[in-house]
Amino acid sequence: xxxxxxxxxxxxxxxxxxxxxxxxxxxxxxxxxxxxxxxxxxxxxxxxxxxxxxxxxxxxxxxxxxxxxxxxxxxxxxxxxxxxxxxxxxxxxxxxxxxxxxxxxxxxxxxxxxxxxxxxxxxxxxxxxxxxxxxxxxxxxxxxxxxxxxxxxxxxxxxxxxxxxxxxxxxxxxxxxxxxxxxxxxxxxxxxxxxxxxxxxxxxxxxxxxxxxxxxxxxxxxxxx
Amino acid sequence: xxxxxxxxxxxxxxxxxxxxxxxxxxxxxxxxxxxxxxxxxxxxxxxxxxxxxxxxxxxxxxxxxxxxxxxxxxxxxxxxxxxxxxxxxxxxxxxxxxxxxxxxxxxxxxxxxxxxxxxxxxxxxxxxxxxxxxxxxxxxxxxxxxxxxxxxxxxxxxxxxxxxxxxxxxxxxxxxxxxxxxxxxxxxxxxxxxxxxxxxxxxxxxxxxxxxxxxxxxxxxxxxxxxxxxxxxxxxxxxxxxxxxxxxxxxxxxxxxxxxxxxxxxxx
Numbered sequence: 001x002x003x004x005x006x007x008x009x010x011x012x013x014x015x016x017x018x019x020x021x022x023x024x025x026x027x028x029x030x031x032x033x034x035x036x037x038x039x040x041x042x043x044x045x046x047x048x049x050x051x052x053x054x055x056x057x058x059x060x061x062x063x064x065x066x067x068x069x070x071x072x073x074x075x076x077x078x079x080x081x082x083x084x085x086x087x088x089x090x091x092x093x094x095x096x097x098x099x100x101x102x103x104x105x106x107x108x109x110x111x112x113x114x115x116x117x118x119x120x121x122x123x124x125x126x127x128x129x130x131x132x133x134x135x136x137x138x139x140x141x142x143x144x145x146x147x148x149x150x151x152x153x154x155x156x157x158x159x160x161x162x163x164x165x166x167x168x169x170x171x172x173x174x175x176x177x178x179x180x181x182x183x184x185x186x187x188x189x190x191x192x193x194x195x196x197x198x199x200x201x202x203x204x205x206x207x208x209x210x211x212x213x214x215x216x217x218x219x220x221x222x223x224x225x
Numbered sequence: 226x227x228x229x230x231x232x233x234x235x236x237x238x239x240x241x242x243x244x245x246x247x248x249x250x251x252x253x254x255x256x257x258x259x260x261x262x263x264x265x266x267x268x269x270x271x272x273x274x275x276x277x278x279x280x281x282x283x284x285x286x287x288x289x290x291x292x293x294x295x296x297x298x299x300x301x302x303x304x305x306x307x308x309x310x311x312x313x314x315x316x317x318x319x320x321x322x323x324x325x326x327x328x329x330x331x332x333x334x335x336x337x338x339x340x341x342x343x344x345x346x347x348x349x350x351x352x353x354x355x356x357x358x359x360x361x362x363x364x365x366x367x368x369x370x371x372x373x374x375x376x377x378x379x380x381x382x383x384x385x386x387x388x389x390x391x392x393x394x395x396x397x398x399x400x401x402x403x404x405x406x407x408x409x410x411x412x413x414x415x416x417x418x419x420x421x422x423x424x425x426x427x428x429x430x431x432x433x434x435x436x437x438x439x440x441x442x443x444x445x446x447x448x449x450x451x452x453x454x455x456x457x458x459x460x461x462x463x464x465x466x467x468x469x470x471x472x473x474x475x476x477x478x479x480x481x482x483x484x485x486x487x488x489x490x491x492x493x
Binding site (some may be wrong): 012056057059060064089092093094095096097131132133134142148188198199201202203206213214217218219220 | 321322323400405406408410412413414416417419420422423424426427428430431432433434435436438439
């Protein structure tokens, strides 16, 4: 710091012989005016910036609910093979908003994860857990195969090879007693032990530290109880 | 700032003496005089001519070569993208239910020169990325990022990132299978950033899934927000280039009688 050349002035305007200064005043009128003009400018800029930002960021905070969709009677779904069902995940935009679910009936000798009211039918999402390409069920090999980067999953949707970081996502299923049809509900993600998590994007591991590095988002509903 | 010498007038602009006996058009302006008068009218009101002279008639170092044109080449690639993009926007519809694909099909099949303008925009995007990296390599290997040009380099890196974002957002717009799945993959790669990645993906998609407004969001980013930022930063980049001048190639040693050197060093 260079040495001050001028003696430090008093902070009181009255001591500095400013015309019209009054007792105890520390802010000069010029400084007050500059502050007012800058403050008014900041308020005006915030008045259009903040609503626009909120408008753009709102989808991050808005929870999108997924409705239950009927996919057929329980007799449609075998225990050892998958049936392909087209479901809507983003309504109102036609084909771009549809996705595939691979559905079969729960097989207690195979599906060791605990049974509850939402997994009498196992509904796997076709969205690859690597980077989101659509996987294909290859029945003779009993494998799901991803065309993009070679992800492979077994009959239960667990990773059998390739780059995916966790098993295929699943959808809740239930039987609608009034129609007698199986319905498919919101998506949830699972880790390699098939523990349920609220839906995560592909490529986000859910084992170990992964579940904390990739937290649940506000845009997806919490797990059903 | 020292005053720069005025550049010599091109031959056509130099005043010519009248031929003998042709002095009868007093008060009439020749076209050249008219143009000079119009330029003077603007200059008197804006004082822009020193700015033009300062930014365009600069001294360049010895050894300046074709590699120094890569930045301007990138600028022209950007201008090509801007012009073709504006005209593509006259036909394009960011309609996620099929209108986007149909409008691109219409541009390619039915609009006069539509296929050409679309291809100029598509291939020009690749050309721009290649030119940016060549320009960056020139600056790196010539050591032109060093003092006092660090800020020019930093702005250039931001411009590179914004151009890559342009490539990412533009890739979705034709809305065919390739662009849809490439965007899905790209957004998911973006989501792998720890802690904020998932929220950034939600912002890009406008929701947890690719939805009704994802395409229009990408379109708005691609044609309004990022081009504006790129244009503004190109202005800052060019201002710094004109302000600081360019560097000589690193293999050139200073001339012994270089008047720019201090006298005691020049004598060595």
